[in-house]
Amino acid sequence: MSGLFITLEGIEGAGKSSLILKIKEYLENKGRKVECVREPGGTPVAEQIRNILKTARTDEDICDRCELLLMYAARAQLVNTKIKPALEKGIDVICDRHDLSSIAYQGGGRGMDLNLIKSAKNIAIGDFKPNLTLLLDLSPKVGMSRVVKRGALDRFEMSKYDFFERVRQSYLDYAYEHKDEVVIINAEDPFEIVVENALEAIACRLS
Numbered sequence: 017m018s019g020l021f022i023t024l025e026g027i028e029g030a031g032k033s034s035l036i037l038k039i040k041e042y043l044e045n046k047g048r049k050v051e052c053v054r055e056p057g058g059t060p061v062a063e064q065i066r067n068i069l070k071t072a073r074t075d076e077d078i079c080d081r082c083e084l085l086l087m088y089a090a091r092a093q094l095v096n097t098k099i100k101p102a103l104e105k106g107i108d109v110i111c112d113r114h115d116l117s118s119i120a121y122q123g124g125g126r127g128m129d130l131n132l133i134k135s136a137k138n139i140a141i142g143d144f145k146p147n148l149t150l151l152l153d154l155s156p157k158v159g160m161s162r163v164v165k166r167g168a169l170d171r172f173e174m175s176k177y178d179f180f181e182r183v184r185q186s187y188l189d190y191a192y193e194h195k196d197e198v199v200i201i202n203a204e205d206p207f208e209i210v211v212e213n214a215l216e217a218i219a220c221r222l223s
């Protein structure tokens with residue numbers, strides 16, 4: 017595969033969607049072809065699954081195992097039908113969230129067994145993984161203060177602070193243990209600085 021697979025991770029309000037556009041512009045200015053996708057979602061089928069996952073229902077809760085499997089069903093569809101074919105054509109792919117979100121949210125946040133998560137991963141995408149992950153780290157308080165300005169909260173955003181504290185810690189634990197894969201960026205910095213640090217990490221990977 018010759019395209020570069022870059023993933024952005026972090027709790028809500030970290031600035032992933034804003035940063036993706038800057039990374040795309042940077043890579044395109046270098047003459048590279050770039051596709052941007054998001055998880056869960058990124059294909060018509062996976063977007064339908066996203067809709068189920070994000071909608072809070074009053075008549076039924078989504079149980080943790082169902083949530084995990086839906087995340088991986090959407091990921092299988094996106095990776096196998098869109099991301100891998102693009103990388104094979106030499107196109108760079110930037111993904112707003114990927115597998116590390118499942119470790120952080122379903123593992124850290126929901127407390128699910130990491131071996132269960134690994135099993136689901138194996139079925140969905142095998143050992144496929146990003147060339148680089150940028151972890152936008154910030155406190156849940158700052159993240160949520162950005163998100164509430166947008167209006168109505170989705171099923172995940174309605175979670176309590178301690179859920180997001182566990183998610184954040186799980187992200188950081190993984191990043192400290194996988195320094196070759198994950199670069200931590202302080203997402204409480206002004207956006208211009210976040211962009212500068214992210215592009216520097218990508219430039220290092222390109223060279």
Ligand code: Z5A
Nearest residue numbers: 028029030031032033034055056117118121162172206207
């Ligand atoms: N999920 C999961 O549980 N397991 C999985 O495996 C996967 C996902 C893949 C997807 O929701 C949900 O699914 C997510 C995890 C779960 N849970 N939640 N919540 P989503 O895709 O809709 O949500 P998100 O990824 O968290 O997106 P977000 O809330 O929009 O955050 P963001 O994309 O990181 O932030 P943003 O939209 O770029 O910025 C938010 C606001 O902050 C915006 O007004 C910006 O202008 C502002 N901003 C950004 N950066 C800065 C800085 N540096 N300073 C000041 N203001 C800033």
